[in-house]
Amino acid sequence: xxxxxxxxxxxxxxxxxxxxxxxxxxxxxxxxxxxxxxxxxxxxxxxxxxxxxxxxxxxxxxxxxxxxxxxxxxxxxxxxxxxxxxxxxxxxxxxxxxxxxxxxxxxxxxxxxxxxxxxxxxxxxxxxxxxxxxxxxxxxxxxxxxxxxxxxxxxxxxxxxxxxxxxxxxxxxxxxxxxxxxxxxxxxxxxxxxxxxxxxxxxxxxxxxxxxxxxxxxxxxxxxxxxxxxxxxxxxxxxxxxxxxxxxxxxxxxxxxxxxxxxxxxxxxxxxxxxxxxxxxxxxxxxxxxxxxxxxxxxxxxxxxxxxxxxxxxxxxxxxxxxxxxxxxxxxxxxxxxxxxxxxxxxxxxxxxxxxxxxxxxxxxxxxxxxxxxxxxxxxxxxxxxxxxxxxxxxxxxxxxxxxxxxxxxxxxxxxxxxxxxxxxxxxxxxxxxxxxxxxxxxxxxxxxxxxxxxxxxxxxxxxxxxxxxxxxxxxxxxxxxxxxxxxxxxxxxxxxxxxxxxxxxxxxxxxxxxxxxxxxxxx
Amino acid sequence: xxxxxxxxxxxxxxxxxxxxxxxxxxxxxxxxxxxxxxxxxxxxxxxxxxxxxxxxxxxxxxxxxxxxxxxxxxxxxxxxxxxxxxxxxxxxxxxxxxxxxxxxxxxxxxxxxxxxxxxxxxxxxxxxxxxxxxxxxxxxxxxxxxxxxxxxxxxxxxxxxxxxxxxxxxxxxxxxxxxxxxxxxxxxxxxxxxxxxxxxxxxxxxxxxxxxxxxxxxxxxxxxxxxxxxxxxxxxxxxxxxxxxxxxxxxxxxxxxxxxxxxxxxxxxxxxxxxxxxxxxxxxxxxxxxxxxxxxxxxxxxxxxxxxxxxxxxxxxxxxxxxxxxxxxxxxxxxxxxxxxxxxxxxxxxxxx
Numbered sequence: 001x002x003x004x005x006x007x008x009x010x011x012x013x014x015x016x017x018x019x020x021x022x023x024x025x026x027x028x029x030x031x032x033x034x035x036x037x038x039x040x041x042x043x044x045x046x047x048x049x050x051x052x053x054x055x056x057x058x059x060x061x062x063x064x065x066x067x068x069x070x071x072x073x074x075x076x077x078x079x080x081x082x083x084x085x086x087x088x089x090x091x092x093x094x095x096x097x098x099x100x101x102x103x104x105x106x107x108x109x110x111x112x113x114x115x116x117x118x119x120x121x122x123x124x125x126x127x128x129x130x131x132x133x134x135x136x137x138x139x140x141x142x143x144x145x146x147x148x149x150x151x152x153x154x155x156x157x158x159x160x161x162x163x164x165x166x167x168x169x170x171x172x173x174x175x176x177x178x179x180x181x182x183x184x185x186x187x188x189x190x191x192x193x194x195x196x197x198x199x200x201x202x203x204x205x206x207x208x209x210x211x212x213x214x215x216x217x218x219x220x221x222x223x224x225x226x227x228x229x230x231x232x233x234x235x236x237x238x239x240x241x242x243x244x245x246x247x248x249x250x251x252x253x254x255x256x257x258x259x260x261x262x263x264x265x266x267x268x269x270x271x272x273x274x275x276x277x278x279x280x281x282x283x284x285x286x287x288x289x290x291x292x293x294x295x296x297x298x299x300x301x302x303x304x305x306x307x308x309x310x311x312x313x314x315x316x317x318x319x320x321x322x323x324x325x326x327x328x329x330x331x332x333x334x335x336x337x338x339x340x341x342x343x344x345x346x347x348x349x350x351x352x353x354x355x356x357x358x359x360x361x362x363x364x365x366x367x368x369x370x371x372x373x374x375x376x377x378x379x380x381x382x383x384x385x386x387x388x389x390x391x392x393x394x395x396x397x398x399x400x401x402x403x404x405x406x407x408x409x410x411x412x413x414x415x416x417x418x419x420x421x422x423x424x425x426x427x428x429x430x431x432x433x434x435x436x437x438x439x440x441x442x443x444x445x446x447x448x449x450x451x452x453x454x455x456x457x458x459x460x461x462x463x464x465x466x467x468x469x470x471x472x473x474x475x476x477x478x479x480x481x482x483x484x485x486x487x488x489x490x491x492x493x494x495x496x497x498x499x500x501x502x503x504x505x506x507x508x509x510x511x512x513x514x515x516x517x518x519x520x521x522x523x524x
Numbered sequence: 525x526x527x528x529x530x531x532x533x534x535x536x537x538x539x540x541x542x543x544x545x546x547x548x549x550x551x552x553x554x555x556x557x558x559x560x561x562x563x564x565x566x567x568x569x570x571x572x573x574x575x576x577x578x579x580x581x582x583x584x585x586x587x588x589x590x591x592x593x594x595x596x597x598x599x600x601x602x603x604x605x606x607x608x609x610x611x612x613x614x615x616x617x618x619x620x621x622x623x624x625x626x627x628x629x630x631x632x633x634x635x636x637x638x639x640x641x642x643x644x645x646x647x648x649x650x651x652x653x654x655x656x657x658x659x660x661x662x663x664x665x666x667x668x669x670x671x672x673x674x675x676x677x678x679x680x681x682x683x684x685x686x687x688x689x690x691x692x693x694x695x696x697x698x699x700x701x702x703x704x705x706x707x708x709x710x711x712x713x714x715x716x717x718x719x720x721x722x723x724x725x726x727x728x729x730x731x732x733x734x735x736x737x738x739x740x741x742x743x744x745x746x747x748x749x750x751x752x753x754x755x756x757x758x759x760x761x762x763x764x765x766x767x768x769x770x771x772x773x774x775x776x777x778x779x780x781x782x783x784x785x786x787x788x789x790x791x792x793x794x795x796x797x798x799x800x801x802x803x804x805x806x807x808x809x810x811x812x813x814x815x816x817x818x819x820x821x822x823x824x825x826x827x828x829x830x831x832x833x834x835x836x837x838x839x840x841x842x843x844x845x846x847x848x849x850x851x852x853x854x855x856x857x858x859x860x861x862x863x864x865x866x867x868x869x870x871x872x873x874x875x876x877x
Contacts, residue, residue, distance in 0.1 A: 304765075344757075359746055368745050
């Protein structure tokens with residue numbers, strides 16, 4: 001085997017008592033895709049942040065093309081040929097593609113920019129790697145997939161020979177992901193090397209040559225992609241075998257719980273346009289789609305935090321209340337997408353967060369005085385039943401990890417204060433928006449099992465997810481959201497992956513040609 | 525150099541932070557005292573004796589602490605809900621004017637109410653005046669997104685000019701030999717003295733009770749939860765069913781009312797009438813006190829006594845040796861900065877490189 005072009009030796013990084021990276025050594029060869037696989041908090045981001053100069057390692061050395069890399073300086077990393085594509089776009093929306101690509105690579109002291117030369121260089125790079133983008137298009141008008149292509153182009157324009165991609169497929173449709181994988185294959189064929197960060201097992205096996213698995217800050221395994229399996233990788237990631245829930249279709253579908261007819265919301269970045277949907281008791285309806293296509297509006301319409309300006313939204317035969325506290329009383333369990341920003345009030349203690357939704361009910365307050373003992377007892381039950389760990393009841397909720405926060409939100413939504421061991425009170429409607437996003441595999445399985453159990457107990461479940469595997473695994477019926485519109489909900493077995501991917505991009509099976517033209521001429 | 529968040533607040537830091545804060549404050553002030561050519565030990569000794577060294581000193585400090593406590597509470601409740609009320613100074617004056625309007629102007633009009641009723645009306649009038657003054661900026665913030673820091677700050681100057689107008693016009697005291705001074709409060713309405721032969725008055729009991737009341741409200745009630753939740757994370761609060769808009773309006777009324785009461789209690793307890801220099805910046809000092817108290821209502825009691833003690837002590841000290849009273853402002857400011865930095869260091873650590 002030839003010499004590695006990038007060598008990480010014994011990298012260790014501590015944050016206080018937490019060891020984010022523990023003695024990690026890795027090599028990357030020319031023309032290789034190395035996947036960094038691991039759960040949230042395993043140390044993937046810390047490792048590449050050290051590599052890219054955002055952090056300084058407490059110990060260890062980095063060598064690029066045989067020379068030691070100056071630490072703590074992103075400019076040194078760029079000069080050494082390391083390029084980074086972040087998970088979320090770092091481009092300026094109001095500038096053209098060309099301006100964005102040039103930004104940062106020109107001297108501040110030069111009176112004129114060298115646009116013409118840059119244009120030629122960019123065209124050359126684009127041609128070489130098959131990355132077609134209009135250099136004069138405004139970035140604000142580009143789709144997410146196109147933006148990512150611009151980010152890659154920007155790194156290549158600066159002469160990157162090692163490209164780091166942080167969870168690149170998180171925001172892409174299946175088709176866009178495929179297109180990305182083809183681009184990566186071309187780049188590797190031309191001798192570039194790629195570090196591909198992901199927690200999705202299937203795609204890691206699909207794109208990479210070698211896979212390094214991180215767990216708890218340690219490098220626990222390294223294997224060739226052809227020599228391992230999804231099950232093996234999952235076991236390395238978690239540290240023990242994981243039983244994922246299996247698809248189990250609904251047994252008995254009951255009466256409609258929630259009926260949405262031709263609902264539209266006020267014009268905004270996220271809006272609904274003539275959406276119709278019926279949610280029945282004992283059934284999971286899953287909404288697929290790239291996030292940002294109106295899913296937030298749909299979830300908020302059913303959570304009491306947004307109103308439809310036309311059409312109707314009915315819960316149990318009555319117009320949907322716009323008071324969250326009232327909805328909770330009626331049996332709506334709400335799991336918001338943004339657990340830090342919406343689900344939890346991080347500065348307030350865990351026990352207050354556990355009762356926040358029901359504080360106005362008789363169970364937890366009397367004449368506006370909070371029943372603290374009852375509230376704490378309920379919080380104690382939620383944390384015990386849903387296994388919320390990491391912080392006491394009196395600690396601020398921000399001390400919880402993402403997974404434990406989600407368990408707290410799930411617990412307070414699903415565990416009715418009147419529930420006893422003998423008699424459980426099940427919610428009528430569960431609105432779960434990205435309930436497993438960013439959770440580790442064990443927590444994902446737990447959350448999914450809870451949703452299935454609630455459905456089997458008779459709850460109507462709306463699952464909004466941009467993880468297509470989750471949609472297909474949990475959904476009894478599936479609808480696809482694009483640009484605020486919702487496709488008809490059809491039985492899961494009546495959808496193919498391709499059809500869902502097409503609908504996610506705004507096409508229909510009959511109008512596939514139209515849709516591809518539409519995306520290309522999206523900009524004015 | 526960068527800051528990294530600590531996973532757990534460090535025990536050593538929790539103990540060292542207040543000690544370090546006090547040390548830093550003393551160090552900064554000592555340098556200025558040395559610069560003024562005075563002995564450091566003697567200066568601090570005189571300052572301490574002047575603020576707390578005798579019954580008279582303590583009574584003066586407590587007298588000064590009363591308006592500070594109330595404006596400190598006004599800032600505390602507003603800041604808890606992230607309503608940045610910088611207008612307590614104006615609300616204090618509005619309350620003082622309202623107190624005189626109810627309790628001073630009616631003399632000889634035949635409109636006579638028994639003093640206890642009038643007293644309640646006077647306090648109510650002052651609270652309403654302060655509350656209404658903050659209601660406007662709060663509504664503009666909620667409905668139009670206008671920054672309340674700007675509106676409340678600028679309202680202070682408008683109110684001060686309005687006070688000037690009243691003192692030279694409708695409320696002018698005809699017996700004051702041309703001084704811009706309002707008519708005096710009816711004697712029956714003045715607050716009685718807490719300690720005979722001193723200036724400290726029963727307003728102190730009002731202020732301490734209001735602090736305790738606010739503490740109980742925030743800690744034990746649903747509206748208190750609403751205030752803390754709306755301030756900590758408005759979106760999450762709305763999701764959980766907190767009426768965020770209504771809560772901010774209530775907070776504005778409460779905060780303005782507390783500042784307005786500061787004005788009325790100052791008039792009824794100390795001055796007896798309104799002048800343009802009635803408050804040497806009590807409204808602004810309330811912000812400092814709220815921050816020193818880490819927005820804790822009971823902490824406000826301690827913080828206002830501390831600040832008042834430093835101010836009163838510096839006054840008395842500067843009469844003996846040649847250190848200007850402004851050293852008090854330096855001590856208060858340095859202590860605020862060092863407390864804020866110290867609090868931050870209990871949650872973050874500094875890393876070099």
